[in-house]
Amino acid sequence: MASPHHLKFDGVSFTYPGSLRRVLTDITFAVPSEHVTGLIGENGAGKSTLLHLVAGVLEPDVGDITTPPVTGFIEQETQLPLSSPASALIDAAVSELRDIEKQIGDISARLADEPDLADAFDAALAMAEQTGVWELDARIASVLAGLGLAKVPLETRLGDMSGGQRRRFALAALLLRPVDAMVLDEPTNHLDDEGVDFLINELKEFRGPVLVASHDRFFLDKAADSLVDLDPGLGHEGGTGEGTRQGTLFTGSFTDYLQSREDIRRRWEELYVAQEHERSRLEKASDQGESDIFHREVSKSESRISDKFYADRAAKTLGNRLRSARNRLEALERDELPPPPARLTFHGIPEHTTLASLGEPAVVARDLWVGDRLGPLTVTVQPGEHWLVEGPNGAGKSTFLKAVEGKMQITEGLLRIPEEVSIARLSQDDEWIDLDTPAEEIFAAKVPPKSPTLVEMGLMDAETAARPLGELSLGQRRRVSLGVILASPPDILLLDEPTNHLSLALAEELEEALEEFPGTVLLATHDRWIRRRWAVRTSGRGKILSLPGRRDD
Missing domain, CATH: 3.40.50.300 (P-loop containing nucleotide triphosphate hydrolases)
Structure with missing residues (x-):
């Protein structure tokens, strides 16, 4: 007990x-x-x-x-x-x-x-x-x-x-x-x-x-x-x-x-390959006939008794081998190891042409204030740079991203972003209302025509994408949100706690994809796994913006 x-x-x-x-x-x-x-x-x-x-x-x-x-x-x-x-x-x-x-x-x-x-x-x-x-x-x-x-x-x-x-x-x-x-x-x-x-x-x-x-x-x-x-x-x-x-x-x-x-996955793949090799051999042995197993030309000088002796021995040998092969094949099929399921692997961010050639910064903030939630903040973000925005709760990380997106009014100072650039933000918490609609339909309605699908991006398998959004886990809904902003990548990508609810595997794959992304990234996160690897994983483009703040928001 x-x-x-x-x-x-x-x-x-x-x-x-x-x-x-x-x-x-x-x-x-x-x-x-x-x-x-x-x-x-x-x-x-x-x-x-x-x-x-x-x-x-x-x-x-x-x-x-x-x-x-x-x-x-x-x-x-x-x-x-x-x-x-x-x-x-x-x-x-x-x-x-x-x-x-x-x-x-x-x-x-x-x-x-x-x-x-x-x-x-x-x-x-x-x-x-x-x-x-x-x-x-x-x-x-x-x-x-x-x-x-x-x-x-x-x-x-x-x-x-x-x-x-x-x-x-x-x-x-x-x-x-x-x-x-x-x-x-x-x-x-x-x-x-x-x-x-x-x-x-x-x-x-x-x-x-x-x-x-x-x-x-x-x-x-x-x-x-x-x-x-x-x-x-x-x-x-x-x-x-x-x-x-x-x-x-x-x-x-x-x-x-x-x-x-990784060790378990590799062993499974090796065992499956060995099993399928054995299956092929046993199937071939089970389909063999007498002429395939026993090849012998009987001498004309041998007697009829000798002919019968060799014929009986051939039949017995054939029967034993066939029974053994078929029994082993039945045992294999009864206890067979299933094939390793295809891993759901994020295929990375689609190709994107940056506007780095404009010759001006992607984001300029000078003595920026947003109410009592952020400020004063002064920072210049060049096109193609990847910035990690960190700080305690209440420091204004989400506020800064919303201000860059144009969703929050600044109260003092300067915030300048070129008009030509496109901006997309993954918010910290996903809000969906069409919970009875299949995920793939919601996704298709929010992305440009000819964009890759959720399945093509490696964010979902076909069965999951066809299910109503309300039947999906928070992590699966998060994948839809991520797909919407990455299907047609923006010039400035704003990510607010992007690893919230995401599986460990997808979080790793997203980090790797961001390393290759040529656009500008502002990523706000408490995720220390990301933060301690930031400078290395962004190939020298990684910058850090530390916001001081109160722990009361």
């Missing part, structure tokens, strides 16, 4: 009602206490679905899920009462701890008249000590500061906050709530460096099991003790179809995983 402080999946499979496509197949693994397991895989592999099964939002078709008594859960898209102040969210998270404090006060007031309450009083004191009731106010302040929320008034309505602030308050509530296990879906989205470091430390100090779905490579490398890859394209160990186990467990860091993943 599993420990109450373990998360355990035993043969879990799931298909959404009305769908013919199984999302999860025979998932089996465990997350022990004091361990952080990262859940990874291609967009649409079923990571969020598996977490919803843990949270009880969905029920598995088959299999069992064992969870500790109290399991905290935070989703990718947080559903919060927008009319409530942040204080209500925090108060709800710590209400159980406040109740312990209240219980101690009530028992203390009655203890003189009811001495038999002494044992209950001692138990309440022990619980208060164990759960940190006496340091609760300090703990609340520490968590809010760690997530960059210290300067946000708690009376602020959740509906008046940015999406990033709401997300961080939801994370704060989970960290403050007394739980036995934690399940998190993309927790580092909207966190700056200090916030990510704070979260990593919180998870390492947590005494229960943690299961976290993430595409944050730096976070996975530092926080996870092991990784479970749900990608069916990983290898035959990961499963490829109905009745085949899905999910491969890797121990060690994300860096270790990268090498192990």
Whole structure:
């Protein structure tokens, strides 16, 4: 029997009602206490679905899920009462701890008249000590500061906050709530460096099991003790179809995983080639006849008895060889290794003719102010340069990109961009309304005629592209958004947290494609995996714009 402080999946499979496509197949693994397991895989592999099964939002078709008594859960898209102040969210998270404090006060007031309450009083004191009731106010302040929320008034309505602030308050509530296990879906989205470091430390100090779905490579490398890859394209160990186990467990860091993943894929390809060679040989042997196997001319001088002896021996030899070949072929086909599925590989950014010959900068900002969100900023961006825009939450990274795009009014200073240049921006959060329309139709309506399709760009396979957008994961919708702005590349490409929700493989491929992109790039990100490799991966064109700012936006 599993420990109450373990998360355990035993043969879990799931298909959404009305769908013919199984999302999860025979998932089996465990997350022990004091361990952080990262859940990874291609967009649409079923990571969020598996977490919803843990949270009880969905029920598995088959299999069992064992969870500790109290399991905290935070989703990718947080559903919060927008009319409530942040204080209500925090108060709800710590209400159980406040109740312990209240219980101690009530028992203390009655203890003189009811001495038999002494044992209950001692138990309440022990619980208060164990759960940190006496340091609760300090703990609340520490968590809010760690997530960059210290300067946000708690009376602020959740509906008046940015999406990033709401997300961080939801994370704060989970960290403050007394739980036995934690399940998190993309927790580092909207966190700056200090916030990510704070979260990593919180998870390492947590005494229960943690299961976290993430595409944050730096976070996975530092926080996870092991990784479970749900990608069916990983290898035959990961499963490829109905009745085949899905999910491969890797121990060690994300860096270790990268090498192990390639080793598994290579072994699978080698085993498949060897199998198909053996299949061809056995099929040929099974189709052979007597004249192919036994070639012998009988001498005219030999007797009829001799003729019969050799004929019988030939028949026996033929029969044995045919039976052996056919039996081995049947065994191979019964337990055959499926072919490695074609990897979904981003084919890069289509060819683009830059306007670098105009002889003037692509972007000029002089003492630029945008309300109280950005400024003063002075920078000159030359055509073809790639700039990494970094800074803590509230520094104005998204504001700067929106101002360059012309979507935000400047209040002071100068912002000059040549009129001839084309500009496209990938926003931090995707907003779609046509959720009942197939992804390929939405994409086609937003790109110029004769643009490459999502499939031709390597962003989706044909089956996924034909599905309604509402049936796709956030990562798959993100691929549509990325395809829209890259199908006809602009002169100035603005990318706001481009790796949010993207699979690890696509994030790597996007980085490589950007290195070859001749246009101008302004990329705002908290992704430290990108940032620490920026100068090298952009072949000397990489520039860095560091924006100072408050951690309260």
